[in-house]
Amino acid sequence: TKILGGISPIDADFMALMKQYGALDHVDAVAVHGFPLDWNLWQIQEWPQKIAEISTVTDLPVWVSEVGVSSFGAEEVQLWGLRRTAELLLGNASRIQWYSLYDLPREWGATTRHREAEGSSYYRHFYMGLLREDGTPKPALEEFLRYTPEMGLVQWFHFEDPRLDDAVAWMKRLGVTNLRTGLSWADSFRPNALDWYDRQMEALADFDVTITFCFTPEHRGVMPHHTSPPLVPEEFAEFCATMTRRYAPAMAASPVRAVRASAA
Incomplete structure (x- = not known):
């Protein structure tokens, strides 16, 4: 979706x-x-x-x-x-x-x-x-x-957010079935970024997840700001495509169990 x-x-x-x-x-x-x-x-x-x-x-x-x-x-x-x-x-x-x-x-x-x-x-x-x-x-x-x-x-989760597991427990206790969160393009330049994305998305696998692709890396923006348009739009598009292929249902063969994901 x-x-x-x-x-x-x-x-x-x-x-x-x-x-x-x-x-x-x-x-x-x-x-x-x-x-x-x-x-x-x-x-x-x-x-x-x-x-x-x-x-x-x-x-x-x-x-x-x-x-x-x-x-x-x-x-x-x-x-x-x-x-x-x-x-x-x-x-x-x-x-x-x-x-x-x-x-x-x-x-x-x-x-x-x-x-x-x-x-x-x-x-x-x-x-x-x-x-x-x-x-x-x-x-x-x-x-x-x-x-x-x-x-x-x-619920937004910061890079390696220590609240992730507690958040999952609370959401299940509350009867929440759908969640909107984000995957940060800026975080993709951090060491072990993919490990964090995998951990986050695996933890959220029981929810209907709407993903927002967000946050321009300062060095890849027209201006050094998280809301800046990208210098090269294709770079952001490739990040979105990579994340979608990895975590959306069509990628059920992925080594990480697919979750229901939407870009918003």
Whole structure:
């Protein structure tokens, strides 16, 4: 399954442009991201309207491949936001993936366009999890149990992430069946990168996994930044193709057991 990368803001004009360029002819679904209680300039009750706007442009299924509410202000806000999000989206989107399982450890820093000088716009990134940084549950965790398996998760794993095995155990305990995560092009230049990719994907083999190919290596970008277009687009394309051949179902003969994977 090929998914158009999730768009934020949710812009029907942008989706129409993608359709005009023929991009939608090459995907099986489109995706949107939304964080109305943290970053977006619209209110949470507008979710059905946002989905409907995209559906006027394309007949393809609409995935909400990243949605969440931070506990930056209060954990009770996250609990309410999860409940309201489920009310608004379950049954209205083909797939819903909640961001995220874990809070981001503060010492890791957030890979985002937001900067510390922006105040809460940056620090909210560290409070998106159903589990606190120390692994203890927030109130929203128990609520999340009510919405699985219809609602999946988004969880990014850093290179050789020590949380991987615990994350798998938590997701199975929660009844999660679908997960969105990433394989970093930048990480492919690290020593033992393929060993890490194999370990990560093998650990996630029991889930329906949506893979996002992400993060430009600084030395292979037009600019030295993780969001930069690649200097040579074919290099990124080859990374994506290599990962797809290794981990997608068509590669069942691979030495690593194939998992269900989608590019988004």
